Amino acid sequence: MKPAQFETHEPNTVEEAVSLLESLDDRAILAGGQSMVPMLRFRLAVPETVIDINAIDGLDYLEEDDEWLRIGALARHADVEESDLVAEQYGSFADTAPLVADPQIRNRGTVAGAIAQADPKGDWGSVLLAHEGEIVAQGPDGERVIPAADFFLLPYDTTLDENELITEIRVPTPAPREGSAYHKLKRKVGDYAMAGSAARLVLDEDGRIETATIGLTAVDITNVRATDAEDHLEGERPGSEVFKRAGELAAEQSNPESDEHGDAGYKERMVNVLTQRALGDAAERAGLVKRRVSQ
């Protein structure tokens, strides 16, 4: 189906985009379009005006400074996939990028757009939660920083103000002895997750778990943190037994729905397994564990 008619604006700056958001009533932001174009085609979205942000200069960055890995609003999934910086330092990001959709979609779709889309099956939301990342948004009153934990409300609904534009997604640069990983179960290459688990571990000098953060994909109404599993892990030494219990706790806390790909019980078991695997990889990458712990 063709989208209904609309007008387009192509602002060249963030300020211009924000003032368009403010002055126009019935409008939608278009970034990579990999979710927006289908929504327009199915007329799930019928805006009068589309604000295409692709002409804004300087938003396509992926860079690191002392504090943050910063992903500009126009950085594509493929930019993350191809980044050496990510490959070396950000295990879960390196795991996730090639698992999002397919190569064509990764060339257009943006990380920020995926976060804004807030699809509970989206992969980046759980990774952002596990890294305690932030969403930087520009609105009429200036910049606002929203912690990932406060961002997702409902499927496709977030705490972003309707006049705000996301300019950056960011996560803290890794601490010493930090490792992270993402594991995803999908029916076939290119599909959304049936379940996914992003884990991040920071170990102390003795090799005990100082911080554990886990984000889950596709098993609740939004991407969620597996807080019970996190609590269980903190203070422990990484190992199969603690990871096994953490997997069980993550599964217990998740709320998957039965669908044509599997019933809820199956998905809970998958949360358990994926979480154990992600923890194993995260521990290995944190540098103090020699081998993958679980599998």
Added chain:
Amino acid sequence: MTDTREITLTVNGTEHTIDVEPRQLLVHAIREELDLTGTHIGCDTGNCGACTVLKDGKPIKSCLMFATQADGSELMTVEGMEDLPEAGDDLHPLQEGFREEHGLQCGYCTPGMIMSGKALLDENPDPNEEEIREAISGNLCRCTGYQNIVRSIEYAAEELEEGEIAAADGGVVTDADGSTITPAELTDEDGEFDCGVENCCGGPTTDREHDSVSGGERE
């Protein structure tokens, strides 16, 4: 109510200026305004990849992008393949691969497969099977089971590699040991050109009695 907008697209090396509505999808502009119907439409959801074209060298799904968003960019569609230098007077090695290795049945997915294959080989001339499967993971085929598609792309990679060795900056062929042979040395007594490559294109002196570009020979 809505105005149209003038955009310029360079498609397969030729510049076109067309008027499009903001809601016009790139795939429709390519098929309906430019009459390049090699790019197919197979789904409404961005899943099938039949509409894959290269935008500034990268594969994208042209049904998930508005034509206005491609203003000023370089596009390549399957129709452009036979005009590439690697195609010589015939089909491009990728197209030839699909014919040789039976990489298609109904052919619906083929243009998209070829464009994804092209993007892969441009980046990675010697891909392994896993890399080929990954590169075409956004392209669905209802007919073949993919095995022959993978082989078709492998065929093209081999052909292109041989072509590379035989390629000629100015017709100079590099031998395996790196020494160069000039075209004169390759011409035998009858003046026939022999570059030493199996399935040689025939070189500049051969009659062009190869398969015609459009129909090709069926086996």
